[in-house]
Amino acid sequence: MGLKKPMSKVADLPEGVTCADPAWSSRWPLLSSHLFDLKYEDGTPRSTSTLMILGEHSVVKACLNDREEARSAWVSGRTVDEALGALEVGLMQDSLDWRARPAGRWEKKRGK
Numbered sequence: 646m647g648l649k650k651p652m653s654k655v656a657d658l659p660e661g662v663t664c665a666d667p668a669w670s671s672r673w674p675l676l677s678s679h680l681f682d683l684k685y686e687d688g689t690p691r692s693t694s695t696l697m698i699l700g701e702h703s704v705v706k707a708c709l710n711d712r713e714e715a716r717s718a719w720v721s722g723r724t725v726d727e728a729l730g731a732l733e734v735g736l737m738q739d740s741l742d743w744r745a746r747p748a749g750r751w752e753k754k755r756g757k
Contacts, residue, residue, distance in 0.1 A: 673729055676696075676732050679711065680693055694712060698725060704722070706728065716744060718741035718743050719742075
């Protein structure tokens with residue numbers, strides 16, 4: 646008897662996305678695209694972004710790291726929803742304060 650091939654858990658996903666979350670996609674569509682879309686609108690491939698959320702002194706801070714463009718943008722709010730909303734509005738209005746990743750920073754961290 647042969648080995649049964651495992652079923653892919655990503656088989657139900659639309660083509661070109663890393664995961665699907667309808668609640669996120671409807672509430673924060675641009676942020677969701679940054680995090681989950683594997684292709685640009687023209688079909689060319691892209692690296693997905695990452696999102697870090699932290700709390701500090703009664704403030705929620707969120708950092709969107711655009712790996713494709715080697716840049717990051719920070720926002721803050723009183724709640725997680727407020728911080729995520731600030732990212733969505735910043736993406737919509739193209740008003741985020743993007744900071745370029747310093748050259749060589751990641752290589753130094755990894756000991757290269």
